[in-house]
Each structure stands twice: as structure tokens, then as C-alpha cells.
Amino acid sequence: METGEEFGPWLARQLKLAGKTQAELAEELGLTRAAVSAWITGRSTPRPTVMADIAASLGTDLGTVHTRTTDTQAGLPVTWYHRPGYRDGGRDLGNAAAFAFDADVQVLARETCQNSLDERLTENGRPVRVRYTLHELTGEALDAFREAILWNELFPHYSAVSELAGTQKVGRVVDAGVRDMYESGRLVLLRVDDYNASGLTGDDYGDGKFAAVVRRQLESLKSGHAAGGSYGLGKATLWATSALGLVLINSTLSVPHEGRTERRVIGRLELPWREVDGQPYAGPAWFGRPDPDSPGAEVARSWWADEETVARLHLTRESDEPGTSFLIVGAHDVASLEETASETDDEAADEEGEQDTRDIRRMHGRLVEALGRDFWAAMTGGGGRLPLLEVSVRALRNHGEVVVPETQVDPSVQQPSRTRALRAHFEGTTVDRLTEAGQVAARSIPLKLPLSGGAPGTLGTHQAVLLVTEASGDSDTPKNQVHSLRGNRMTVKRTGVPKLPVGTNPFQAVLLAGEAAGTSAPFAQEAEEFLRAAEPPEHDRWGQTEELTLRWSPSAYRRINKLTTEVNNAVRELVARPRRSGGEGGEVLRKALTVKTRPKAKAPSGPVVPTLDGLEATIGDQGEWLIAADVSIPRGDEIVPMVPVAQLDVRSGGRPRLEWAELEAVEGCEVEDGTLRFAPGARRARFRGATDVTSHPVRTALSRLVLELRAGKGE
Template sequence: MLGLRGLSQKDLADTVGVTPAAVNGWVNGRATPRSEKMLAIADALGVTGLDALHHRVPASAPDELKWIFRAAPADGGREGGGVAGFAFSASLDVLAREATQNSIDERLPDGPPVHSAYTLHELSGLHLRDFLDAVGWATVEEHIVSAADPAQKVGRVLRDGLELLHREERLVLLRVDDYHANGLTGPEFGDGRFARVVRRTLDSGKAGGQGGSYGLGKAALWAASRFGLVLVNSTLSTPEEGRSEHRISGRLELPWHRHEGSEYAGPAWFGVPDAERSQTARSWWGDDKTAARLYLTREEDAPGTSLLIVGAYDGSGRAEGLEGMYERLVDSLSTNFWAAMVGGRRADAKVRCSVAAYRNGTSVLPRTYIDPHEVEPARARAVQAFLDGETVEEVTDRKQVLQTEVLLELRARKDGTPAVGEGSHRAVLLIASADDQEPDPDHLTLMRSSRMVVKSKRVGELPLGHRAFQAVLLAGNATLDGTPEAAAAEQMLRASEPPDHNDWVGTEDLTATYERGARQKILEFKQGAEQKVRELLRPQQGEEEEDAGPVVLTELLRLGAPKVAGPRKIQAFPTVKSVEGDLDGTGAWDLIVTVRIPQQRKPTDALVIQPVPRFWFGSGPGAAVSWKEIIPLDRCELTPLGNLVCDPHATQVRFRAITDVTSHPVVGAMSRVSVDIRRAQEVVV
């Protein structure tokens, strides 16, 4: 408090009329001032008697708030925007997925399900002008104009956002609230939830087994703002500075820019200037009126955090207008968190999700609470049966849910952590029959502790005429068995997830943490789950369903391809059979690629192929990168132009290829990689 008021202990002692030693005792908790001295202290510090009595920081008046921008580094370095934001596409799908997962991770221990509430506000007219005034838009806009360089991706987004605001004179806000969560606890600048979210980049700080491991999830919030602007209001589960309500702050994420003769690194913070750290803004303790003007009013008293995205939009272009954004959020939450919204006798639901929309304070679309059994009837029934302990080992009724297991072979960690148990984890595979109205039947859905959908894919090579189904693979701590093997599997699977947490693959984290072969065990685990589904759906010898239907229809469903003479289907183009490899010590992908070669060619025809590596990150199209080196291994040779000429008699060729790190749009650990094969326009003699 003394620092905030610019006073020393001696200054306070002189003002109150005591010795510096007495003040030192008060500051360090060795003594407590008498009531009359407490009032004198409050007067000297310019706070209320209640603030002084409870040793809490006073609430700040709106006229104390400022935007403070980080000065550019002295070495002349420049950043064209927040690096973390480039790991995600600026879509509402990604936003809802990342923000809700973070809320689940912050759920209070032994508390009710966290409520993840999404609220859209469209502002125009007086409502818009009042909000812009409250957020200090005049200063923000000046810096956005300076940073909106059309030669940069971020600059083009900023310019487009400003032009839209001026042309339509309306602004969309999206507030993401969570309740029954920890809130942004911790000190202003030290280690804690507040600093990790508001001040730091690429700092997850999460305990083992929780959702994220890259510290990238929060970047999706800033990426979903046309201006890179997010405000926060938090109710803390653990008080900080004697307070727990209305901890408010804001962060603006701009690229490097020059404004009024000064150079700025890009980031800026909205708050009270810190008396001890020059050119730094602290969060402030606000009041109900200020929170309301900033559209940060929390609708429940439970602890948690509200994050307001200013200029919210769907960068993918799939959702436009208030109604379209509302529908997109409902769809994304339903698709990704239906399992987390299911509760049973053995475990509660982890989250409740809702969406609402307003236009200038008037309800346009009422708050909708998503019902998992309505949006995913078969899958939700499967998880419900597991959580209630009502699964079966042999199905005798269509409404029953079959439970079996799939093994994940664990690998030892490089840090010397000993192997656990038998070295394998027994994941739970659930299979439920699907109704005829099921929109996407025959899928296998993967998930771990948070029960967020990691990936859902259609199972191939199924028996012809099989009954529609949905399968769910619960791995790691989602199995509820509490064994060391489950905990070890949780960590291994977590390390295998890319930044989007949308698959289990080989990652730099997996390679760096586990002994050789971890990636292969992950792939075998997924393949084993699919194969188990196929085996369970394959009818046994002599087995027939009671309700199989008319004999003629049954026979038609069992028919394969007609066994008559005819032309064979010819593979016209080279195709990739397999891609294996991992990240090397430089961050490059080192791959072994096997390519199938089309037949029915003349042996004299020289087939020249061009392998093209492609990075996949976020939810957009893959980005082509370059090779550093291509090394032929089997039945192929390198051409002068860097392509591969195939042996005319080969049915497949193999080569090794290493990507060029300088061509990577993001670091290798933040991406997946694939290889496209094209016919090269090169004559080889």
C-alpha cells in the first residue's frame, strides 16, 4: 500500500505521529495499530477505514486507469504480433474449445460442475460510445492505426476491424465466464494464475494431468478479437491484497509499431500505473458500475473469471452476424464437450455450457443450456452407462452399452521415472448402438481426463450391413481406475497432443520426454482401438440377429463386389503409403516416406515425383514448407532439380527427407506434418 501511494515507512510515521520502528512492526505483522491510529493511517493513505482495517488495497476510480504500452527493446528487435496466436486459427470453434477446456482445468476441487457461459453483446449508438469511452478507446485506436501495417497479417486484420467499426458503427463483444472455478489468483507480477494469463506467454503452469501443456490456450482469446483486445474481471477463490471481487485488467496484443516518435514492442495493459515499476500497469479492484460499463458484470457470486473479447469475430468466415456466431458457439460446445457435460453415480459432470446473445442490452437469443443427451444421444448414453456402472460385457439388448478394453503400452521417461505396474494401461472402450437419425454414425471418439473430445473419426473397413454404432475410448484418468498406470498414460497422451489438443500423435514433447518408440506405441494404441471395434462388430460363425429384417434385404446387404470379369481399377497416381519420423534436435521433421507407385505403366516410362511437406496447425488448410535435404533409400534416385525418379519396375519407393526449419510457419512442435506427392514436370534422360 505504501508503494502504491509513493510513501516510505518514515513518511507514514511522521504523518501518523509514531516512530519508524512502530510502522515497521505494523508492516511486518509484529504489531497491530490501535483503533485511533488505524483511522490516522487510513487518512494518510487516502483509503477508507475498512480498507485500512482489513489491510486491503482500495478500489480504484475510473479516472486512475490508463493504457500503458511496453517500450520496444533496445536491441531493435521487432515482433509482428503475438507468436502464440499464430498457432490457432481465429475461429469461434477453436476459441470455445480452448476456453472451455481451461475452465474445466480450473474447476474448484470437490465443487459443482464449472459453468462455462458465453454471452454475445452487439453494441451500437449510445451503448457503443459509452463502452468505448469506458475502455479508453481514444488511446487504443491511435496505437491500432499506427500498428495496422497492411504488409503484415496482423496489420491487415487490425485495419479491416477499424474500417468495419467506422463503416457500420457497431461492435460485437463476447464474454466468456466461468463459475465455480479458481479465478485469477496470485500476485501481480510473481508466479500465479493472474500473471500466467495476463502477463506471460507460453507458460501453462498446469499440474500434471490437466488439459494443456503449451500455455497456448489463452492465445485463442486474443486471436478471436479483431483488435487483439481482451478485458478480464475475476472473483478469486483465494483473496489477494485483502480482496476477492472485481479484479479487473486488460491486455492489448499489437505488433511492433511507431507512434508519435516512440517505438513500442506491441503489448499494452489497462490498469492503474504501478508506483514501483515504471511504465507498468497493475490490475485494479473495481466496482459494480465500472464493471457494468465494461460489460464485465458477473451474473453469479461463485468464484471464477470473465474474459471479454472486444471486436469478437469468426476468422474462418463460417459464422457472420450475431445469430450466426451464437449458433457456431452452441455447435462447437456441443461437439467438443458433450461427454464432460454427462454425470453419473461414479463421477459428476465436469462442466455446464450455455450461450446467450444481446443487442444493446436487449435479449435477442435467450440463454441456452446444452443437453448432451439431446445433441449426442448414443455417445452420451455410452458415457452415462460407464459413469453409472451399468455397462455389459455381452450385449443382449440394443439399449445396452458394451464395455471392453484396449491396451496402451507405456514407455519409460527419460528423466529416470521408473516404469509402473506391468508397463501397460487398460483404456476403456465403450460401444453403443446408434439410432437411424444419428447424424454421423460409426465413429470412434478419443478422450482423456477432462472428457473433452480429442478426436472423432469414422472407423473404416467395417463389415457390410453392420448395425450403426458410436464408440468412445476413455483413456488415462478418464477410466476412473486411479491406478499408477492410468496416471502414467494420462501424462504420455498429454505429451502426444499438438497445441490444438486434437489428436494423439508424435510431438516434440513426446520425443523429448519419453524413451524411443513412444510415438509408435501411441499409433498402435489408436489402431488397436479401431481394430477392436471391427472385431466386435464382425458377426460370429452361425450368428444371426433376431431383427435382421427381410431375407432378401439381408442378403443384399451382405453382397460384396460382383465376381465377374471386367477391367481392373488402375491406380493412376503415386500415393503415400506411410510417413514415419520425428523432430530432430534442430526442430526439423526427419521423415521416412514410402510411396506406392501406379502400375500399368510402360517399363520405359520414367516416373518423376515431387514430394511436398505440409504443416497442419490450427483448423485451416495446411501450409507447404521446404525440404532441407532428400535422401533416396530404395528404388529411386535424386534428380538435378531435387525431385525423385522412380525405378520403372518398382511397386513402391522409399526416401528420407528433412524439412527446412527456416521455412516453418510455426515451430515443429506446434504442428503436424504430412507429405503430398505430385508428378514433377521434369524430363530425366
């Protein structure tokens, strides 16, 4: 018979739950206390005939003692524990972390799906599967659920909070949620299940993922530098989305705790300070089994529930695959409520239940929209790579009545152009230039990483990957945007490209940075850490943050600004329409006009000398000149190699020459020992450079730069 926990630890916990000592059990069994102690320490196990006596003493069946996959039902029952008020009289009128986000299911989808991605089990290479289930309860189903969560014990606390509704924001939200449940006779549950994830591992109170989510605020124990979250705030969206401030949890662990993995259950309630029957309560409460090790056995801890209990709590998982189920009780969506309020009065006269069904249909649609918008890249595979994520959304009513069938979020439907671009990158079918419909152009974009601690200089250059393709498909809106992402492939930035040429064909672009550019890309891990530190709690942009300033420098964000500038320049170059030749035009114009053309000039037979055709220059973080230069090359059989020379402009005398710290080719040429050598037949070229600050005779901000191309050795 398959067994769970080791007999000794299991028996010790059952004695605590039953309130019995080892000596009392020994006396009931007619054995010595030393014999019971030997069982608990693992030095021996009881004989089969004694197992039956142990089961009788604990008030359970023999199978439970043999398998030890659940606790006995003897002893302390599952209940609610409300944290007592602070002894110094302090009051918390709500969880500040919850105010960082709106009560919006699209915000919830972004934060919870990001957390699931971060906790994906990578050893098997399979994606993490996330399912969102909207479940509306009415009538007997609602009554049964309220009984399962011990609603009668909670109601006095909700009543006390309702009295604060006139002066306190959280009180108003909770009061509205309770009134809506009673007036409408319905309750909406939103469950988020993930599979092939780590689960809430660790002790109830010690350092671990369980305690970080259930017991603590502002703690993030994400595994891996490519994780999306870093502030420990995302979990607050679960409680923020509940109008009742209540979330129930059922976790299947990837690493056993107390010898078990399945049906680790607990609930957490977030309410403001309140006073019930003259007793002050600080705020949060937990739904669980009283911990015998806590003073007075009052503090509630997680417990290993049976299948019947998780079914009554609407927490049944579809398999024993590791992961966690979060049940948001009284889910509400601000955006959906606003849409409902704007409907006409005659729609309010629909038959009973129609309005409620429309609400969860709307929430279903908003979830699908947000997941496809923010996680399309994580759901995309190709070239032998599996997706990182699979997501579905469904809506039910009461005992499994289907309101909206399960919808698998398809990135090729939500983001067809970008999905095509990312697959082309995975499959190695990108091109340098867009010349035909359906092509995907790729370009490397440098990100110069600073040294940590504010030290001058550059750690190294990470090469991000820019993908550009034409926009196609009705759902590809808005167009002409760049989606930027890193290791977990959640879209971080969505930005437009300014100063596009007139007549540019609609396009979509993707920037892969950090490990999204490939784990073998130079400085991929360092880029992950740098960009992660540049994200605010919402993880919706890269820019100046306190962490970026503390770990690098107050000017570190300029590296990101430079990256953005390079991306925009590259996009404009890739999407620019080629100039039409003089012979192109309408048939009517060709017939109406007589055009005299000059004989085609012959290409020079001797060497041709390239010339500068454009220059962009900025001052870098360390005071260096950063330049990007365009070169025009005449037609000819032989192109003279050229040396770029940087000098400082002066009023009189010779111009001081600056040395190059970096000089790199972009296109149409290559750099060899400081000399530009051009590709045969090239008509244009582009290169970049950074001057060596140690060769500057004066501060850069007080000088002007002159750039020349010189033939020969540059003398």
C-alpha cells in the same frame, strides 16, 4: 464489520499509490514515524480516532479504511502501459502464438473450456460452470464502453498499426476491426466466465497462474497430470478471436492475494511493433494501475476494482464463486464471416440491425455445436458421479436486451448415443455383446506403456475401456466413429473405423483412456502422461510429437498405433451382424423351394481338439513377435486344453522354439501356466501373446514365425 486485507500491507500500498512516505503521513497525523512503521509491520494498529485522520490523508472514506477490500482512489489512476520498443531495434510484428489457431469461435470454445476444466476446484466435487456471453454494443452503450477502456489513449496506436495494413497481417486484421466498428457503429463482445475454478492466482510478475496468462507466452502451469493443456498456447485464442487484439480480465481468486479475492482486474492488448509520435513500441500493452515499485511508476499491474468499474467494463460476475471472466473486445468469427459473405444481396437490404443480430445468432449456434461435440463426455454424469462441466451460451444486445436466451448445452441432445454409452459405463450396465437395441457393449483394450528415456521393455499395460452402442438420434452424425478421450473427458480424437463388414448397423463408440478409464485402472496416471505428451498443441489426436520422442523414444508412437489397431478390431467384432442360420429366409422362398436337410450331427461324446482359425502377427518395438490368434472349437462334451507354441521357421532341421513373455486370454478361454483352458460350450476363443526377445536366436526381422496349438503339455 467484515475486513479484507491486513491493515499493514494495505496501508503500505496506499502510500505508494498516493506517492507518500511513512514520514509524510506521520507528520500529517502529528505522530512519530515509528508509530506508522509499527502499523505497517503489523506490530500495532491505529486507534479508531486515528482511522478517520488516515482516511482524510488518503482522500477516502472511513469505511474503506476499516474494510480494506479495495484501494483508495487517491494517487495513480488506471491507465494504459505500452511496452517500449527494444533498445537493439528489434521488431515483433505480432504474437506468434496467436498464429497457431484460427480466429474461430469453435476453436476458442475448445481451448477456453479445456482451460476451465483444467482449473476446476475438485475438493467440493462440483462441476466447473462455464458461460459464454455474446454482447453487441451500439449507440450510447458503445460510447460508454469506449470511454471506460480509455479509447482515446488507444486510438493513436491503432492508427499507427493501420498504416502497416498493406504489408503486415496483424495490421490488416486490426485495421479491418477498427474500420468495422466505426462503419457499422457496433462492437461485439464475447465474455467467457467460469465458476468453481481456481482463478488467476499468484503475483503480477512472479511464478503463478496470473503471470502465466497475463504476462508470459508459452508457459503452462496446469495443475494435475490429467490436465488437457500443456503447451501454454491455448490462451492465445482469446486474443486471436479479438479483431482489436484486446482482452479484459476480472478474476475471483480461490487463494487470497494481498488479502483479497474479488475483482482483480487487468487488460492486455496485443498489437505489432508500431511508432507513435516518434516513439517505438514493442507490441503488447497492459490496462491497469501504475505500479509504484516499477521505474518511474510506468508499468501497469492489476488492481482491485470497485463494482461500478467492473460494470462499466462489462466484467460483472454473477457471484463471488472463484473463477475468471475473459472479455474479448471486437470478437470475430472467420466461419461466420464467410457464411455472411455468401448470402444474397437482397438479404443485405434487411432493416437496420437485423444483419448484425443474425451474426451473433450464428456465432451463438456455432458455440453450442462445438461445446456439445467436444465436451459431451465432461458434461455427462451417472452412477453417482457428477459431471465435470456445465456450459451455457447466451446472446445480448446493449443494456441486457436478450437476442438469444441462455442455452444450456445438453450432451444427451448433442451426442445421445455416446452419452447413453458413458452413462451405462458409470452405472455398470454394459454387456459383453450387443444383442438388443439400446445396449452398450464394453471391451478392455490394452495399451502397453514404454519405459521412459528410450529404455527397452514395457513399464506396464494400461487397460483402456471401449464402449460401443447403436447410433440413434438425428444429431448423431457422422456415424461409425470412435471418440477417444482421457482424464478431463474432452474429446481428443474423432476417427472412423476402416474395413467395416458390409451391412454393419450404424454405431457410435467411445474409448476411455488414462484416468477416464477410472483412477483405479492399472497405470492410469502413467497413461495420462504418455497420451498427453502424444498430443499436438491443438490436442486433437495422439501420435508422434517432439515431447514423445524426447521423453520416451522415436518409436513410442507405435504403441498408440497398436492401440488404434486393437480398438478398430474390437469395434468390428462387436458390431458384426451374426450370421443367419440356414433355416432363415423369406416366406415366398420357403414355399417355392423344397429344401432337404441332413440329420443334425450328434455332438462327439469324447474329448474334442480345438484348432487355430486365424492369426495376426506384428513385430513389436523391442523386436518381439506380437500375435493375436482365433481358435475354432468343435462341439463336444469335453474340450482338450491346448498349449500355444511359437517357433521360427527354418529350411532344415528342428524349428527353434520361442518362449512367451506374455500370454493372455481375450475371450472364450483362460490362461493357466501357459496352457489355454476353454470355457464349457465355447465354440470360439481368442488369445494374445508376445514372445520373449531373449529367446530369439536371430533378429526377428530376418525370421518367420510359426504358431501351433499342441495338446497335453505342448511337447
